[in-house]
Amino acid sequence: MAAQNKTIFPASARPLNGMLLTGILLCTLLLVFCMGGERLVPHDPLAVNLAQRLAPPSAAHLLGTDQLGRCVLSRVICGARNSLASALAAVGLALSIGLPAGVLAGLGARRIDQALMGLCDVVLAFPFLILALALTAVLGPSLRSLILGAGLAGWAWWAKFVQGMTAAAKEKDFVHQGRAMGLSRFRLLRHHILPQILPPLLVSVSLSAGRMIVAISSLNYLGLGIQPPQPEWGVMLRESMLHIASAPWLAVAPGLAASISVLAFNLLGEGLKDHFQIRPVHAA
Template identity: 45%
Template sequence: MNDALETVVTAVRRRYRAIRSSRKLAAFLANPLNVAGLVIVASLSVAAVLGPVVAPYDPASQDLANRLQPPSMAHPLGTDQLGRDVCSRLLHGARLSLGIAVAVTAIRLVLGTAIGLIAGYVGGWVDELLMRLVDVQLAFPGLILALVVAGILGPSLRNVMIALAVVGWASYARLVRGSVLSTKEREFVRAARLMGVSRTRIAVRHLLPNVIGPVVVLATMNLGTVILGTAGLSFIGLGAQPPTPEWGTMLSAGRHHLRTAWWIANVPGAAIMLTVLGFNLLGDGLRDVLDPNRDVTLEKPT
């Protein structure tokens, strides 16, 4: 009898979760800004995956006889100061920029989530020590600290990734710690303790799933921030080095030709702007959907 009742309860819970998930998805798609962000991010992902395959030219191939050519049928986005096809370089740069963003965000997420989870659940002097470390990291402006780290390590994309990962993990740690502090006193966690469940199992099976939502939202927004930071460091010469087709490097090279060849700088600049906008819009939409305290509706925003 108990087994049958437990089976029915489990089925009801699964059905409830499925209905709630479908409502959240419908509410997400009902907002045009969410859809716009999703389309932008999906387009970037497709360009990153298929761009190098469909690119019409080699991004490093120079053709000085056709340098500074405006957009045309042969070169849809024109050529740069060395005759390289801007469209091909932009497509190759999409894979580079998105790959760096995903790698840096993953490092931030794993490191920050682990520190925040330990600090919030263990508490005591461990919490104090880890949070003071977070405070020290947050005391420095992120861009300035990244500039210092990248400048010390030397100009390269690998060093830019290290610099951006170093300055971004503290936000995850503080967010996760706050969520854990509010979750660890709830009834299901207390019940797990009374049943003798180990602290590691409680942290992994009960606490971590309840902090995933805010972390995913922060990571989504951080993807755009990392792309912007990578382009900024490359723009000043601390990131990708020529002839690497990175958006910040393309923007830096094109700034000398703004009057005569506007497309060299404006094309990668527009790509950076749209990418950051897309991730921000998607992050805003996910925040509304993943917030467990928000009652989703299908009403369109005013």
């Protein structure tokens, strides 16, 4: 039994692949922007200078200025904290609900499994973005409401995903052997089942983070999350629409930042999938 458990991570001794290394590098760079924030920007992202409004990219402002003369580069960098942190917080909230619910359904009695999965089916009957939009609108426009709305809209997918992996893992021979030896459910879960589901879970978290960035930016674009003048990529895209023809850099900069962030997490997830030799995983 112990020998079989050592092969849970089949690729642990292999070198990291190119996609994984690129994903790690890009995610690290994004983390630096999130942590550094105001210390990395050339100008105050909230400082208004109407004399410089809608200035094109130049040596003074590498990505130009917006309709209030604020530095677009500074706002994009500071917006990374709001956009990425809220997306990761929403994924964390969804996972913190879905993971225990899925494990409970996978290991619990059939009645518990049916009840939880039935509830998940009801939640999943609504498109994720529509449900997140409705919940955020009910809670009121704020960063907290945005995270709660997106997190509560996404937990059911994680519960179904974890339930399926848990149900499959508990049928492994070494789990049956551990049960025959009298191991408690907690020990079986901790030492045998959780290590089995961890690699695909890491892949799904990475892929889901990319999709959540798009969802969070979309909700902010609609005015349901972070409010101006705070910098956030979705907010910046909404503000740029009035000047898209005369100042296209206002939309290009935050749009490109969001695209690179999604690419970073997708590369990380795909790299982890190849590293752990996991079959295709579809994120929430």
